[in-house]
Amino acid sequence: MTTHVNNPRFSNKEHNGMTKQKRTVNKSAALLISGALLAVAGQASAAGGTGVPVPYRISSDCMVCHGMTGNNTIYPIVPKLAGQHKGYLELQLKQFKDRTRADQNGQIYMWPVAQSLDAAKIKELASYFASQKPAMQSSGVKHAGIKEGKVIFNQGITNEQIPACMECHGSDGQGAGAFPRLAGQRYGYMVQQLTYFHNGTRVNSLMNQIVKNITVAQMKDVAAYLSSL
Known part of the structure; x- marks a missing residue:
């Protein structure tokens, strides 16, 4: 005769509590993702309002981290690109492409993106971000020092x-x-x-x-x- 014993590790009350907690975490994650998508959508609208054509690579790759205008506000270690100098942007993209800029985040995120860029695309992307307005400005957050x-x-x-x-x-x-x-x-x-x-x-x-x-x-x-x- 086989006896079926309920798992003693969790009571029904504990199990219900864990399920509720999991739902809360999932809901928070969904809200975070939704917020990120809304931010990108807002930037896309702003970019469209400048009258500057958006290069395909912006909408397919760059916007994920930098936003459509280069003024991304989601990731603290991703640089603002709007209003940055064209010469500097071109140089960095070339260095990511030839892998001479080898800082950790550059290797992880920018090396793969830059491999498919030729000289014309590099100039196009640099010109686009350099032309974006408003130029870089304070986030309003004040740090000590x-x-x-x-x-x-x-x-x-x-x-x-x-x-x-x-x-x-x-x-x-x-x-x-x-x-x-x-x-x-x-x-x-x-x-x-x-x-x-x-x-x-x-x-x-x-x-x-x-x-x-x-x-x-x-x-x-x-x-x-x-x-x-």
């Missing part, structure tokens, strides 16, 4: 051999040509990239030399200042 970061950006720290960032990126962080605009860029992205330059994960002979003596706290201060502009 803005005052200290402003000093480092404008004056550097002579006794620690840290040059002033404004010498290349401009007095207002606006950049020029191959020097990217940093004003209003994402705090998390800038801290991440300064870390990559500091440890050599992202190779750029000029930046590797400039930030070799910078501390993590100083990186955060500079990022706090620039993201506030």
